[in-house]
Amino acid sequence: MNYWLLKTEPDTFGIDDLAKAPGRTSGWDGVRNYQARNLLRDAIKLGDRAFIYHSSCPQPGIAGTARVVRAGYPDRTAFAAKDPHFDPGSDPRKPRWFSIDVQFEQRFERLVSLDELRQHANKKLRGMVLLRTGNRLSVSPVDAAHWRFILALSRGVT
DNA sequence: GCCAACGTTGGC
């Protein structure tokens, strides 16, 4: 089992929207970056777990966790001309973009802010992809040790 | 709104 971090803008779709979605489950689609696409298509497996990270908002940080309930499948939003994520270059017979389904797991009692994560960037969270300068990946891997440490942070254990 | 740090595009 592996761990991931999924970025989203809470104004558009945040952890609370996931919690309220039918079956507490939502497709994670609209990703249009090849590196992130490769993770969605090849690396993320059923049963993997993910942090839900809120970006482009007053309080950027990790808001909670979700579980992968469906592994990579073609991203349908790429095929619909009316969809904001439409990509005429993605052929349904040879899809270019992929999505996964995630199910709400928990909302942290308190947001673990980007600022707080950075305080551990050279210690317990050394090497975390999210904290690398200029990182813009909307899907990134998380080390198991980092996962456990951040869960502890969210509970105020450390 | 600014701007750094990317990724993508397209001419050559």
Place this chain on the structure above:
DNA sequence: GCCAACGTTGGC
């Protein structure tokens, strides 16, 4: 394949 121009992300 190079690289300048352009677009996007995302914190501030």
